[in-house]
Amino acid sequence: MTELKPAVLRQDSGLLRVRLDLAYDGAPFSGWALQPGLATVQGVIEAGLETVLRRPARLTVAGRTDTGVHARGQVAHVDLTPGEWHGLSRGKEMSPETALLRRLGATISRELNSADSQRHRVPAVVLLKVALAPQGFDARFSALWRRYSYRIADRPQLRDPLARSVTLWHPDELHVDPLNAGARQLLGLQDFRSFVKLRPGATTVRELQRFDFRRAEDGVIIVSVQADAFCHNMVRGLIGSTLRVGTGEKEPQWLLERLQARSKEARSVLAAPHPLVLEEVRYPDDDAIGSRAAETRARRDGSARAEAL
The missing domain is CATH 3.30.70.580 (Pseudouridine synthase I, catalytic domain, N-terminal subdomain)
Structure with missing residues (x-):
């Protein structure tokens, strides 16, 4: 690569x-x-x-x-x-x-x-x-932010064969309220190294602006994840970990503990890639495009240097 x-x-x-x-x-x-x-x-x-x-x-x-x-x-x-x-x-x-x-x-x-x-x-x-x-x-x-979506069918009657290429067929029923309770704890400017694949010299600090789960009218769970930028495997790492809260295996507080640990757990599981869709990339108005690029480049370089010290 x-x-x-x-x-x-x-x-x-x-x-x-x-x-x-x-x-x-x-x-x-x-x-x-x-x-x-x-x-x-x-x-x-x-x-x-x-x-x-x-x-x-x-x-x-x-x-x-x-x-x-x-x-x-x-x-x-x-x-x-x-x-x-x-x-x-x-x-x-x-x-x-x-x-x-x-x-x-x-x-x-x-x-x-x-x-x-x-x-x-x-x-x-x-x-x-x-x-x-x-x-x-x-x-x-x-870019100001990127937004991804992710579809989950957690009940047999929701498994549409025609949408199987873009939907996770989860074996256990998920509970949306605990999912959102856990996801809220990860919002904001954080170090997400517990949920990502590390790259030498790259910062793992990102601003997670949105992370929520909702049931659509057809019953399928739609996940929305938005951040200023994403580290390698970050979205799949966040969703994979949070699903353990949705099944009741872990309490919502566990996600905050994982975040603060700043190290990957041996049992960390990435969510499957096929339901993940990059939906939108948002940019500022034309007169702020250049300054945004300069600020982002300087912030990323500064964060990476700070982590290396």
Whole structure:
């Protein structure tokens, strides 16, 4: 997996930053990030960009989703020269935005279909929108927050075979009130190292802004998790641990004790990835995009240095 940091686009670089809004079914992929010999979402899109631009191009993404995790509201950016941008329409009467949306979308579809024996299938990656980004935009560091959803069917009558690819079939009935009582204790700016997969030099401090469970009208439990950013496996670690409270195995207070312990328990279990969906990434107004990116980058670097001391 690559760990390259997003580039900071200088005002005098002459490059144009382009925002891509994406959705994808994560089931066929080994996550977002490039991995040698494996199919990844980043790999598919960058291969499409290379075909369109006739040169390699590197994407920066708002949130690197894990293997099997889906997205409805993913955001990425890529930097193009003015010549590349204005040449996308190839003399046709369409905007560069429309041209890249159509050409890259068609290229991605062809690549996915050629690798899929079931050619009638809808492509697993969809390019939703293309736009020139405002000055200072960074898909990763400009984001105010990311929001995920997670579906759980905890009763046999709720197990819809047509939704099984995006729903956890939990073997035991869950109780929503204890789930929420436990989840509330984790809110705020916290060190979440007890619930994540550690990465060398990376901070585990995040602001968890929302974490709640509710039963939808059809009885399925919908989990909403929102934070300024997420560590590796953080959402699945939080949900997997909290489900132990929902079954009555643990009391809600146990989650706070786990948080304060700042170390993973031997019996820590990650929730399954297939019901997890990145729903939305929110950014500030255009005039605050650049300052948000600078503040986030400085805060993350400072937190990582402090943990290393």
